[in-house]
Amino acid sequence: MDHITFLVAVVIVTALAFDFTNGFHDTANAMATSIATGALKPKVAVLISGVLNIVGAFLSTEVAKTISGGIVDDTLVTPGMIFAGLIGAILWNLLTWLVGLPSSSSHALFGGLIGAVWVGAGADAVHFDKVVDKVLIPALASPLVAGVAALIATYFAYRLTTRARRKSVTKGFRIGQIGSASLVSLAHGTNDAQKTMGIITLTLISAGALDHDAGPPVWVIATAGLAIGLGTYLGGWRIIRTMGKGLTEIESPQGFAAETASTAVILTSAHLGFALSTTQVASGSILGAGLGRRLAEVRWGVAGRMVAAWLITLPCAALVGGVSASVVKHGGTFGTVVVALVGAALAAGIVLLSRRNPVHADNVNDHHEVAIRTAPPAGVGTAA
Numbered sequence: 344m345d346h347i348t349f350l351v352a353v354v355i356v357t358a359l360a361f362d363f364t365n366g367f368h369d370t371a372n373a374m375a376t377s378i379a380t381g382a383l384k385p386k387v388a389v390l391i392s393g394v395l396n397i398v399g400a401f402l403s404t405e406v407a408k409t410i411s412g413g414i415v416d417d418t419l420v421t422p423g424m425i426f427a428g429l430i431g432a433i434l435w436n437l438l439t440w441l442v443g444l445p446s447s448s449s450h451a452l453f454g455g456l457i458g459a460v461w462v463g464a465g466a467d468a469v470h471f472d473k474v475v476d477k478v479l480i481p482a483l484a485s486p487l488v489a490g491v492a493a494l495i496a497t498y499f500a501y502r503l504t505t506r507a508r509r510k511s512v513t514k515g516f517r518i519g520q521i522g523s524a525s526l527v528s529l530a531h532g533t534n535d536a537q538k539t540m541g542i543i544t545l546t547l548i549s550a551g552a553l554d555h556d557a558g559p560p561v562w563v564i565a566t567a568g569l570a571i572g573l574g575t576y577l578g579g580w581r582i583i584r585t586m587g588k589g590l591t592e593i594e595s596p597q598g599f600a601a602e603t604a605s606t607a608v609i610l611t612s613a614h615l616g617f618a619l620s621t622t623q624v625a626s627g628s629i630l631g632a633g634l635g636r637r638l639a640e641v642r643w644g645v646a647g648r649m650v651a652a653w654l655i656t657l658p659c660a661a662l663v664g665g666v667s668a669s670v671v672k673h674g675g676t677f678g679t680v681v682v683a684l685v686g687a688a689l690a691a692g693i694v695l696l697s698r699r700n701p702v703h704a705d706n707v708n709d710h711h712e713v714a715i716r717t718a719p720p721a722g723v724g725t726a727a
Contacts, residue, residue, distance in 0.1 A: 347550055349676060350422035353683065354546045357429045359570040362539035364436040365448040366396065366574020369535060371583040372445075372605065372625035373527035373575075376598035376632075378707060379587030382520035385578070385704035392528040393576030399532020400568025405616035406537035407544060407559050414453065414477065415460045416468045420549045423671040423679065424456075424463040425542060430686045431455030431663030437693045439652060443581040443589070443702075446652040447620035451660040452538055453478055458661030459668035481612060481619040482653075486627025489608045493628040496600035497635025504596070516595035523602035530609035531621050532571060537613070539567040580702040586626065588708060590649075591633030591641045600635065601628035623653060 373395075374388040383391070432448070432455040439446040453474070460468045504512045540559040543566075547553040553560075559567075587593065593601070605621070605628045612619045626649055633641040667686075670678045 347422065350426060350679060351546055351550045351552070353679060354422045354426045354429065355543055357426055357433070357683075358539050358542045358546070359566060361429050361433050361436070361448075361452065361542075362536065362567055362570035363574035363577075364433055364440075365452075365535055365539070366393070366571040367577045367579040368436045368440050368445075368448050368574075368582060369531060369621055370575045370577075370579045371586040372621045373524050373531055373602070375583045375585075375587035375625075376593050376601050376629060377520045377524040378583060379593045380517060380520065380595045380598045382517035382595060382598065383524065385580075385583075385707055388524070389576050389578040389704075391525055392531075393572040393574075395525055395528035396532035396536065396575045397568040397572035399529040399534075400536035400540075400564055400571065402529070402533045403613050404537060404540065404558050404564070406534060406613055407541035408616065414470055414473045415456060415545075416464070416470065417545055417548045417555055419464040419468040420460055420545060421463065422546050422549055424459040424668050425546050425549070426679065427463070427667035427671050427682065428452070428455035428457075428459035428660075428664040429542065430667045430682055431458060431660040431665075434663055434686060434689055434693075435656060435660045437690055439656075440579055440581055441693050441697050443585045444652045445582045445586050445622045445626055445649060446656045447482075447622045448535065449538060449620040449622075450478070450482065450653070450656045452542070454657035454660030455664035456542070457657075458664035461661070462665040462668040463672055477617055478619075481617040482623060485608055485612065485617075485619045486623040486630075488627075489604045489624045490627035490631030490634075492604035492607065493597075493601045493631030494635040496604060497597050497632045500596040500600055501636060513595050516599045519599045520595060520602060523599050523606065526606040527602050527609070527625070528575070530606050530613065531575075532568060534609050534613045534619070534621055536564075536567045536571045539570065540564055543567065578704065580704065580707045581697070584702055584707050584709070585645065586629060589642060589645045590626070590629050591639055593629065593632065594636065597629075597632035597636055597639075601625070601632040604628045604631065620653075 373392045377383040378385050432451040435451040543563045544559045605625045608624050633639045667682045
């Protein structure tokens with residue numbers, strides 16, 4: 344097996360591994376509020392989400408085309424650069440999962456790829472205008488749009504049900520949440536699975552296996568959908584706890600409003616080819632839903648840490664991707680093996696650390712522990 348063929352095989356496997364981490368890292372985007380309100384049991388929620396992520400992967404390929412032929416010059420990219428970028432993205436996903444921070448898997452991927460291509464082929468190989476138009480602007484706008492939409496929806500949900508019996512309102516919105524959470528899962532598969540499709544397609548283009556304007560083949564769509572679906576079913580319980588219980592206390596009308604707002608923003612952006620962060624959209628929606636309910640407690644300390652993670656995700660992943668690309672570039676097959684082994688060792692270490700304080704389906708709604716770790720100073724966090 345020659346070096347290029349070996350690299351292509353390694354990249355495809357690594358891309359699917361990233362897709363798997365993307366799935367369990369982002370399960371919270373769809374199901375955190377439904378689990379927090381009791382609309383769905385945790386294990387049922389992740390099963391529904393996993394299946395619908397697979398279905399969603401087949402709905403569109405616009406985001407995949409943005410990645411495979413948009414943010415970097417596919418005539419200058421090599422499989423080694425893509426592999427290096429994926430290592431940076433996977434390690435960032437695992438690290439933020441360990442600490443329960445809902446950072447952006449999308450921006451980790453973009454950061455790793457940009458850093459690796461910059462080191463491997465020079466700054467001219469990165470289309471920074473496309474990065475701004477298709478990544479950075481949506482990153483700023485999408486959580487704000489989703490947050491405002493969720494705030495307005497939450498306000499009217501409570502106003503319109505003021506005279507209704509509280510038990511009936513809760514039951515009705517919980518039923519509604521089953522549908523709205525399912526739609527978020529479908530939208531997540533449509534948006535996020537495409538990123539891995541785009542990466543694998545870019546790899547095949549760089550190796551000469553596909554034309555430069557080619558879209559993802561059916562087998563790429565199917566494997567990417569399956570990988571993200573399996574990851575989603577595994578359940579990223581640490582991040583589900585943060586988004587469901589750590590950011591604000593969610594009631595069923597708020598959960599329905601947040602999920603509906605997230606779905607609308609994600610599906611619209613996927614149709615337009617914007618590779619936005621579903622994590623940022625979902626977080627913005629949950630925060631907006633918290634602000635939309637009178638006297639709801641919003642934990643601004645948690646929100647601040649989330650925003651800080653968003654800001655450093657792209658550059659941190661870019662740094663790891665750049666270092667990895669340098670090793671691969673100068674070390675050839677040996678360098679690739681070294682990067683793979685180091686990455687695997689670090690990933691295994693993170694997983695072992697997570698076992699010291701396990702979070703699973705049975706304790707994901709344990710609010711007391713979340714409150715101890717994330718409570719804001721006295722007098723902070725009450726919103727009208």
